[in-house]
Amino acid sequence: MLRVAIAGASGYTGFELIRLLSTHPRVVLSTVTSRTSEGQRLDEVYPAFRGHCHLTFHGTDPDRLAEDAELVFTALPHRAAMGLVPELLQRGLKVVDLSADFRFRDAALYEMWYQEHTAPHLLSEAVYGLPELYRDAIRTARLVGNPGCYPTSIILAVAPLLAQDLIVPETILADSKSAVSGAGRGLSLTTHFCEVNDGLKAYKIGGEHRHTPEIEQELSRLAGRPLNVTFTPHLVPMSRGILSTVYAELKAGTPPESVDAAFASFYRNARFVRLCGSKALPSTLQVRGSNYCDLGWKVDIRTGRVIVVSAIDNLTRGASGQAVCNMNLMAGFEEDEGLREAPWQP
Amino acid sequence: MLRVAIAGASGYTGFELIRLLSTHPRVVLSTVTSRTSEGQRLDEVYPAFRGHCHLTFHGTDPDRLAEDAELVFTALPHRAAMGLVPELLQRGLKVVDLSADFRFRDAALYEMWYQEHTAPHLLSEAVYGLPELYRDAIRTARLVGNPGCYPTSIILAVAPLLAQDLIVPETILADSKSAVSGAGRGLSLTTHFCEVNDGLKAYKIGGEHRHTPEIEQELSRLAGRPLNVTFTPHLVPMSRGILSTVYAELKAGTPPESVDAAFASFYRNARFVRLCGSKALPSTLQVRGSNYCDLGWKVDIRTGRVIVVSAIDNLTRGASGQAVCNMNLMAGFEEDEGLREAPWQP
Amino acid sequence: MLRVAIAGASGYTGFELIRLLSTHPRVVLSTVTSRTSEGQRLDEVYPAFRGHCHLTFHGTDPDRLAEDAELVFTALPHRAAMGLVPELLQRGLKVVDLSADFRFRDAALYEMWYQEHTAPHLLSEAVYGLPELYRDAIRTARLVGNPGCYPTSIILAVAPLLAQDLIVPETILADSKSAVSGAGRGLSLTTHFCEVNDGLKAYKIGGEHRHTPEIEQELSRLAGRPLNVTFTPHLVPMSRGILSTVYAELKAGTPPESVDAAFASFYRNARFVRLCGSKALPSTLQVRGSNYCDLGWKVDIRTGRVIVVSAIDNLTRGASGQAVCNMNLMAGFEEDEGLREAPWQP
Amino acid sequence: MLRVAIAGASGYTGFELIRLLSTHPRVVLSTVTSRTSEGQRLDEVYPAFRGHCHLTFHGTDPDRLAEDAELVFTALPHRAAMGLVPELLQRGLKVVDLSADFRFRDAALYEMWYQEHTAPHLLSEAVYGLPELYRDAIRTARLVGNPGCYPTSIILAVAPLLAQDLIVPETILADSKSAVSGAGRGLSLTTHFCEVNDGLKAYKIGGEHRHTPEIEQELSRLAGRPLNVTFTPHLVPMSRGILSTVYAELKAGTPPESVDAAFASFYRNARFVRLCGSKALPSTLQVRGSNYCDLGWKVDIRTGRVIVVSAIDNLTRGASGQAVCNMNLMAGFEEDEGLREAPWQP
Structure with missing residues (x-):
């Protein structure tokens, strides 16, 4: 079982990640972090999870994440993400980043639309996480920039x-x-x-x-x-x-x-x-x-x-489902592991 | 007071016409017709009108319409409209037609997209009822083809x-x-x-x-x-x-x-x-x-x-409100008579 | 024409009052006030009113309200309302208050559920503004406590x-x-x-x-x-x-x-x-x-x-429509003046 | 793997059954039937299932169902259900019936509210499928009357x-x-x-x-x-x-x-x-x-x-999810097998 964590898990993409990971057959979700919900039980923030997932939100500490997980989903706002990601890579973790910080090959382009990039050295190795275009590169990546919705x-x-x-x-x-x-x-x-x-x-x-x-x-x-x-x-x-x-x-x-x-x-x-x-x-x-x-x-x-x-x-394929798919590829799992549920109708 | 009627009043554009005309200060809505609701009270079909409008749906008879009204809104399906409209004009009525039947100058174009046109002789005099483009022509028209939404x-x-x-x-x-x-x-x-x-x-x-x-x-x-x-x-x-x-x-x-x-x-x-x-x-x-x-x-x-x-x-400007605006112009009223209510929020 | 004002007009009940009063045939809406939107044009806060109502939000000043209006709708939060209402009555204005502050006959009851009442002397004269129960009393009231939804x-x-x-x-x-x-x-x-x-x-x-x-x-x-x-x-x-x-x-x-x-x-x-x-x-x-x-x-x-x-x-009969109805009664108008539009369908 | 079928699968409860059963780890959904959709592919009727479930709707034939399945969910209208269910039991199948036909112990009560009951001899053995009340009886039942929503x-x-x-x-x-x-x-x-x-x-x-x-x-x-x-x-x-x-x-x-x-x-x-x-x-x-x-x-x-x-x-616990839970009990599976997905948020 792959041990994974989510940094910044209290928003809707965080919830969607938890939903998918908590029933993923080859994964253990060990840690969820949140600045705004630190100390609260996950099922207080999202009552839907009562009796279903028993985690409590921690603060976002790279050392702790490295202890608890082999791969981290960073679902932080841009800027915050590029602060944390280098710390995680340095500790030997793999990262799927859901912010915009690692989607661009060219730091100048990022900076024209966002702000100064504080980890531009990582852009050349980051892979744009659209499996239909970059499946092979994702398989061997340490860092995936998960696409926008x-x-x-x-x-x-x-x-x-x-x-x-x-x-x-x-x-x-x-x-x-x-x-x-x-x-x-x-x-x-x-x-x-x-x-x-x-x-x-x-x-x-x-x-x-x-x-x-x-x-x-x-x-x-x-x-x-x-x-x-x-x-x-x-x-x-x-x-x-x-x-x-x-x-x-x-x-x-x-x-x-x-x-x-x-x-x-x-x-x-x-x-x-x-x-x-x-x-x-x-x-x-x-x-x-x-x-x-x-x-x-x-x-x-x-x-x-x-x-x-x-x-x-937008929350599944446009964010968290695609992130799980990228994790599957990075971990050598089947591409659709944990993603085989039918769409919700009606 | 201008006496008006609606032919084919049981759908949503019919309801919207009734809503607007029932409080229009210069108009009396004398007759509403409907094939499907003939014989039913208006407020049985639309309980919203209870105590507000006391009409009963009649069948669509041109003679009766000519007796009851000076101007008729035809809110019938296309094809049915071009069957009725010539009868109404012949009886001296003015018509605002909400179907597609009198929106085209060229019968061939109509026939390519719809079906055979049974009153092509009226197309040259019908005015396309978009006031911002044809205000003056609408003022003197007998027949207005009210635009699609x-x-x-x-x-x-x-x-x-x-x-x-x-x-x-x-x-x-x-x-x-x-x-x-x-x-x-x-x-x-x-x-x-x-x-x-x-x-x-x-x-x-x-x-x-x-x-x-x-x-x-x-x-x-x-x-x-x-x-x-x-x-x-x-x-x-x-x-x-x-x-x-x-x-x-x-x-x-x-x-x-x-x-x-x-x-x-x-x-x-x-x-x-x-x-x-x-x-x-x-x-x-x-x-x-x-x-x-x-x-x-x-x-x-x-x-x-x-x-x-x-x-x-789509129901007001895209259909019935625009039809009332066209009627205002045809009758020499202010363009916004009966159309001065504020938008609905929230 | 009766000159009226709304104190605290930037919420939904305020908007609904403006919607109804701006086309009321016997009323001029002269002033709208708001603490949060002071200085902004009404149609900036509610773009729906563009070209329809040209007022700008003022601060809530009793003297100015007394100059501009004969009757004021107070659509303020409770507590704020009972601060302003005595000032308005003292200046000879009539008031329809949409907060809870003047709905109770018994100050003790109010205080058990809300807070200290700062104008308890007005409770005996305030009329509970439900026309079906208190129509006659509303007709002669200076102060009406408009019912909750x-x-x-x-x-x-x-x-x-x-x-x-x-x-x-x-x-x-x-x-x-x-x-x-x-x-x-x-x-x-x-x-x-x-x-x-x-x-x-x-x-x-x-x-x-x-x-x-x-x-x-x-x-x-x-x-x-x-x-x-x-x-x-x-x-x-x-x-x-x-x-x-x-x-x-x-x-x-x-x-x-x-x-x-x-x-x-x-x-x-x-x-x-x-x-x-x-x-x-x-x-x-x-x-x-x-x-x-x-x-x-x-x-x-x-x-x-x-x-x-x-x-x-809830916004019309449960708040602002009922308030206008109360105003009609207080001013000697027909009970349904300005309230004759048909319900919105669909 | 338990082979199951759904009779009357083209409505919303049918869809929900298919959704749950198609990813259930201990079940093979072998057959779906429908009178109105007979001959159509499931994913034509519900495009959500494209590439996910490859069945085609058949007509409802008890012999075929007995060949294809060990347990049948009957999601037919009441009356139709009690026509089919005895045929299925006779062929040795277990049945979870989602209609009202087998929810009542007393045929007279059923007949007062619905119509004549054509299989009253089965009412005494049918178990009301509310696991919190009848878990043990469900475990050994041949026929479960799945509760209304x-x-x-x-x-x-x-x-x-x-x-x-x-x-x-x-x-x-x-x-x-x-x-x-x-x-x-x-x-x-x-x-x-x-x-x-x-x-x-x-x-x-x-x-x-x-x-x-x-x-x-x-x-x-x-x-x-x-x-x-x-x-x-x-x-x-x-x-x-x-x-x-x-x-x-x-x-x-x-x-x-x-x-x-x-x-x-x-x-x-x-x-x-x-x-x-x-x-x-x-x-x-x-x-x-x-x-x-x-x-x-x-x-x-x-x-x-x-x-x-x-x-x-209403579709899961109120119908199809509860039916799957009943099947789990009847088949000796864990009660929550195939029902462990987290609720959908937002």
């Missing part, structure tokens, strides 16, 4: 089209709609029930959202040249799920069937990608609680564009 | 940019998100509570939705040449509202300020359009129950695109 | 049965379910979207909720002797509405028809009470946005109990 | 109080609030999204709901004498969950502590009952997706009543 949904939607050179990269445009849990458990008028319920809005449009450079880093790599994308996030009155609708111009002369073929080929071994094609478009409901990314698409002959719809659970 | 939200979002020639028309792309009431009151698994709640999906993507030609007709006219748009509708777990996020490439050399100026100038006299600019993006919640269309926008310098966000209530 | 829904449900002596008063039991807006606009984990959505809970059960003594005061008066009630509040994932299900034992030998007769007689002149009887039980949806209280009931022959279901909108 | 939540709330003789049985009153999935997947205006969203109502009040005799059967047995209860169901805008608030008069002289002791003692070995006491009242959210029943309570000294709040997931 929006980037996961968008990169998986267009990777096959860029890989097969079917679209004009500069025309990529992603319109994403997220559930409210993506905004976390911190209090804000934006996530106050009556300000969200029965309403819908866009936010941080026009290149303001910090997931933009992360999306661009991976799509540029796939395209083989630097590119900018238009990315528009929206807030939807539901608890879980992201639906991204991604648009791009097909290269002249591309037959629609080649789009189908590109998806089938790119994802032929992808355990967690389900191809819905044009007939049965995906819904966030059908992936809720699971690590699946469901993809549907259609070529609009009239405008020469391809439209790809991608559905994930 | 999606087209209203999309056309208002890009009209100023096309009118000022700031964007490349062929790059227009509309990603729209609709509340469930847009699907009507008819039963379907698609609108069953547990199939909608906490979920999100796209439908009829890639040029399949029948609102596409309506959007293209009006945008082509504004652009001065035929164009196709990519239009993607989505279904969101809320009762009312449409948010459309519309994208287009700015023409080379267009300064971002000219976008602001275009909106300000185009809508300087628009009673029901509220310009939110880039700072305070609109939300469907802030227009709920009202006839407002709220518009926000941003130029994405990195990609050269302008992004416009448009929020309406 | 739960008490409104519960008292209206059982008043006819107590008035006609049909039930055993000691057996009254009220199980109430409230929308989230009842908890206000202040931030709390309790009203965080993801903690409320798709969930349901009870709170402050067993005689802990402060609306208990208010309910008991009025029911005791109707019963002619002091009584205690069991009152259980619940939180439901919706924005507006309270449904109270109230139970009591019928006195031996009471025929079920006498229950129908009691309701019909007690509410024969009640503009805002709609009797649904046993066939069509009320729903909060059918009163949303209106001042109606819808009542349904059934005698359970098997257990000898009567069950009354009462539906109101 | 409301009865599960209510019986568990009061059983300890009746068992310890702490309350007056005739005063029991249950006010229950159910999620919409309780109404099933069949289409109806009652479960149409816009008729449910943001609304709340009671239905079948005053002894009309068919779960009433089932509740009374079990509570009478615990009380040692026949009794009637008042039971009021409500419909809440959420997908999963039942919260029941149950009231009863304490017998004179009962100290409040004895209530705590009764719960602790009665449920000391109950794997799936979690006692929350008076401090942290249960919420349906904290049991969602799990087989837990969470119980909180309070004695209201002022009125002499005890109030018990009970939270379950």
Whole structure:
């Protein structure tokens, strides 16, 4: 059994990690830490865990983590993560970091959108934790930068089209709609029930959202040249799920069937990608609680564009489920170990 | 007092018409008809109206309508509408038709997306009922084709940019998100509570939705040449509202300020359009129950695109409120008569 | 035109007052005050009001209120209200107070559940603002204590049965379910979207909720002797509405028809009470946005109990709509002036 | 591995059974049947199961079921269930029936509320499948009548109080609030999204709901004498969950502590009952997706009543999870085998 710990476990991604790890057949969750909930029992903070998980939140001490665990999930805010991660690596631990701190290859890009990077020497070895793109590198990594929720949904939607050179990269445009849990458990008028319920809005449009450079880093790599994308996030009155609708111009002369073929080929071994094609478009409901990314698409002959719809659970595939999948790869387990439960319906 | 009637009043747009007309200060709602609810009291079908409106549903008889009313709202399914409307006009009535039957100038276009048109001779005189574009023509019209909900939200979002020639028309792309009431009151698994709640999906993507030609007709006219748009509708777990996020490439050399100026100038006299600019993006919640269309926008310098966000209530501005506004213009009333209530919050 | 002001207008009841007063035909809303939003434009705090209401929040100054208004709605937290109200009365203003501070006849009772009362001399003249019970007294009042949301829904449900002596008063039991807006606009984990959505809970059960003594005061008066009630509040994932299900034992030998007769007689002149009887039980949806209280009931022959279901909108009939109704009575207007809009559906 | 089948698997309880059984470690789900979906692939009806479960719906043939399975879950409508169950028993199968057909000991009682019973000879051997009351009998049963959702939540709330003789049985009153999935997947205006969203109502009040005799059967047995209860169901805008608030008069002289002791003692070995006491009242959210029943309570000294709040997931503990638990007992597995996943949060 692999002993694991979670640093910063009192938010929604922390809860989702605990949920998945507490029934994972090859793992023992030995420690959970939290600054805000230190000293409290886990089941006081989340009564759902009563009788199910008996841990108490500790403060975040690297020595203690090294004693209790072989692999640590850091679910801390960015900046805090890059303070702790080097300490953990130094003590011989493996790390899956859920913040943005180790998602970028280029410290300058990180610093343009976030802040000064305090551990830039680790960026070259950190692996971007999207298994469909980096499965082999993840297997041997010490440090995985777990992808953002929006980037996961968008990169998986267009990777096959860029890989097969079917679209004009500069025309990529992603319109994403997220559930409210993506905004976390911190209090804000934006996530106050009556300000969200029965309403819908866009936010941080026009290149303001910090997931933009992360999306661009991976799509540029796939395209083989630097590119900018238009990315528009929206807030939807539901608890879980992201639906991204991604648009791009097909290269002249591309037959629609080649789009189908590109998806089938790119994802032929992808355990967690389900191809819905044009007939049965995906819904966030059908992936809720699971690590699946469901993809549907259609070529609009009239405008020469391809439209790809991608559905994930933002807390599972968009954060903690993907982190567990990365741990599975790093530990030599089956990729879907502990992630085989069916989606939640209804 | 203007005597008005509603033909086909038992669905959600019918209810919304009754709601607005029953307190309109210059109107008497004399008759409501319904095939499915004939003989039932209105407040049996909609208990909300108990003690508030005392009508009973009749069958739809043109002679009776001509006796009871001077203007009729036809809220029938398309095809049924074009059967009735000529009968009403012949009897000297004015008509605001909420179906798709009189929105198109070109019968061939209608027939390509819908079915054979049985009253094509009326298309040349029918006015497309979007007051911001056709206010003067509506004032003198006998027959107004009330716009679709999606087209209203999309056309208002890009009209100023096309009118000022700031964007490349062929790059227009509309990603729209609709509340469930847009699907009507008819039963379907698609609108069953547990199939909608906490979920999100796209439908009829890639040029399949029948609102596409309506959007293209009006945008082509504004652009001065035929164009196709990519239009993607989505279904969101809320009762009312449409948010459309519309994208287009700015023409080379267009300064971002000219976008602001275009909106300000185009809508300087628009009673029901509220310009939110880039700072305070609109939300469907802030227009709920009202006839407002709220518009926000941003130029994405990195990609050269302008992004416009448009929020309406699909039942009010997207259907019945706009129909009442059209009636006001046809009857010589103030444009906002009976439409001055504040939006519903929270 | 009556000039009115709102002190403490930045919460949900404040918004609802503004919504109703801004289109009230016999009123000018001249001033809104707020401690937290002082200096901000109303439409910055509530974008829904853009182009609709042009006021700016001031601080709460009694002299200024006396200059600008003849009647003031105090929508302040309890304790703050009883600080301001005497100042306003002294300046010749009439007051409708939406806090708990002037709902009790007995200062000792207030002090047992709240805190020291700083203006107990006003309690004898303050009228409990439930028009169905105190219409005449409200007409001549200087100061009205506007009822709480739960008490409104519960008292209206059982008043006819107590008035006609049909039930055993000691057996009254009220199980109430409230929308989230009842908890206000202040931030709390309790009203965080993801903690409320798709969930349901009870709170402050067993005689802990402060609306208990208010309910008991009025029911005791109707019963002619002091009584205690069991009152259980619940939180439901919706924005507006309270449904109270109230139970009591019928006195031996009471025929079920006498229950129908009691309701019909007690509410024969009640503009805002709609009797649904046993066939069509009320729903909060059918009163949303209106001042109606819808009542349904059934005698359970098997257990000898009567069950009354009462539906109101907690912000309208449970707070601001009722306050406007009280103002109408105090000013000699029609009771339903400004309150004639139909409920919001769907 | 135990081979199991589900007859009537296309509704929500069927889906929930498939979800739980498809990852159950000691079970093979070999067959699913459905009249309405015969011939369709399971993942066409429920896209959530794509790549997860590869069955196709068959028609319901007892011989085939006997070939494919050792135990059958019958999730058919009542009446259909009692047609099939004798056929299955005759072929040597064990049965967990989720309909009402085998919940009653007395055919006459069933017939009073439902219809003629066509297999009354099986009622004496059928065991009521509430493990906390009948664990031992379930272990050796051939046929288990799986309890209704409301009865599960209510019986568990009061059983300890009746068992310890702490309350007056005739005063029991249950006010229950159910999620919409309780109404099933069949289409109806009652479960149409816009008729449910943001609304709340009671239905079948005053002894009309068919779960009433089932509740009374079990509570009478615990009380040692026949009794009637008042039971009021409500419909809440959420997908999963039942919260029941149950009231009863304490017998004179009962100290409040004895209530705590009764719960602790009665449920000391109950794997799936979690006692929350008076401090942290249960919420349906904290049991969602799990087989837990969470119980909180309070004695209201002022009125002499005890109030018990009970939270379950209506599809899991209220139907399919409890059915799996019963299967575990019948097969000699651990009671919580396949039911150890944590509740779904948020």
